[in-house]
Amino acid sequence: MNVGFVGAGTVGTALALTLSSRGYRVVAVSSRTPASAELLASQVPGCRALPTAQAVAQATDLVFITTPDAAIGEVASQINWRQGQMAVHCSGADSLDILDPARSQGALPGAFHPLQSFASPAQAVENLPGSYFALEGEEPLLGTLKEMAVALGGRQVILHPGDKVLYHAAAVLVSNYTVALMGMANDLWQVFGVSPEESTRALLPLLQGTLNNIAKLGLPCCLTGPIARGDTGTIHKHLLALVSAAPVLVPAYRELGLRTIPVALAKGKIDQERANTMQALLQGY
Ligand SMILES: NC(=O)c1ccc[n+]([C@@H]2O[C@H](COP(=O)([O-])OP(=O)(O)OC[C@H]3O[C@@H](n4cnc5c(N)ncnc54)[C@H](OP(=O)(O)O)[C@@H]3O)[C@@H](O)[C@H]2O)c1
Structure with missing residues (x-):
């Protein structure tokens, strides 16, 4: 051939x-x-x-x-x-x-x-x-x-x-939007005076560690952080700080937080009541 x-x-x-x-x-x-x-x-x-x-x-x-x-x-x-x-x-x-x-x-x-x-x-x-x-x-x-x-x-x-468009939307979510997430994180580090180049260098091992956790543990066990722990106080602090320093990032933080709650529930470290509290908090912004 x-x-x-x-x-x-x-x-x-x-x-x-x-x-x-x-x-x-x-x-x-x-x-x-x-x-x-x-x-x-x-x-x-x-x-x-x-x-x-x-x-x-x-x-x-x-x-x-x-x-x-x-x-x-x-x-x-x-x-x-x-x-x-x-x-x-x-x-x-x-x-x-x-x-x-x-x-x-x-x-x-x-x-x-x-x-x-x-x-x-x-x-x-x-x-x-x-x-x-x-x-x-x-x-x-x-x-x-x-x-x-x-x-x-x-x-x-x-x-x-009929499968192709959803298949591709999923690819865009994990690949291109991870790049966008790094861009948003860089913007936050610039607020406290760190260049995008340095913040990318600093955040990359965290991203790579997260990828390793996804590969080794899979969902939902790989999830860490305040939503996995049901730490409502920390999420509230994040929202207040974002509203003040980077309000343009609030919708993305809120939507991704809301999508993270079901993963945390599936992991089993939070109960439905704590999930509802976090959902109400995020939806309030
Ligand atoms: N990049 C990725 O990450 C990726 C991943 C998976 C799939 N794809 C898919 O792979 C395909 C190609 O993407 P790519 O990233 O390789 O694009 P690319 O780097 O832009 O290459 C496209 C090539 O096609 C030539 N070309 C443009 N119009 C043409 C025409 N009418 N007739 C003949 N040649 C033409 C281009 O021009 P010159 O001849 O002027 O150089 C260039 O060499 C796309 O369908 C894309 O969706 C891309």
Whole structure:
């Protein structure tokens, strides 16, 4: 099976490099900017940079469309697909319908979303092994995508039509919004005169310790802190201080606190009465 890529960015480059290193024949790539395709091809043995998506499709059996999400449908519609050819995108939010231009010509549409945050190709190559891959598609393509996920050292979750948007919202919550939480914490440290760089350095071991606790103990046992202990006085102090120094952060603190109470209840260190008291306190702000 010959594999090709349209879109030589972070994910395309990382997948091309890792699939090639696991024995897949990655033979062709094109991109909006020829230099991007040439850079990818120069790193993958036997891979050629081609001028168009159509040329990649002609040279391959499975085409990964690794452009930004907004361009996937446009690329799919630029190609004359062969019957049974495989058209695969890597979007986390989009399902198979954006590949309808390929499906309507007899190609098999699929999705192969690495559940990982990739800031650069090198970092992506490092983080890919062990990641989960969300797969969509029908056999025989689904079996091919499962084999690829295993070859990349990953695991898989099979999604069905309608699952994708919630799946992606969950990914945004744990990945992107953790970054936003670090940003909010940095803002608070700046109130008492510590730079964002230093507060990130200071808070990172805490975040890493929390991740270790989630990994080792799981929910709800990993939860610590005032809500887990039912420490209403401390939560009240936080709210008063936030109202005075950083009122813009109060809604996020309140909402996340309210979402933390059920986890604390499940852990079993607080009873329903204490949970109700904390809920009323948070809802009052
Ligand atoms: N980054 C992540 O963390 C991540 C994680 C999981 C999944 N994904 C998914 O992976 C896909 C690619 O994301 P990415 O982060 O790799 O994006 P990216 O780094 O921006 O790369 C996209 C590449 O596609 C090229 N391109 C843009 N429009 C094109 C077009 N019309 N035709 C051909 N090539 C085009 C780009 O331009 P040039 O040719 O000008 O360089 C670039 O090389 C997206 O579907 C995204 O949702 C991303």
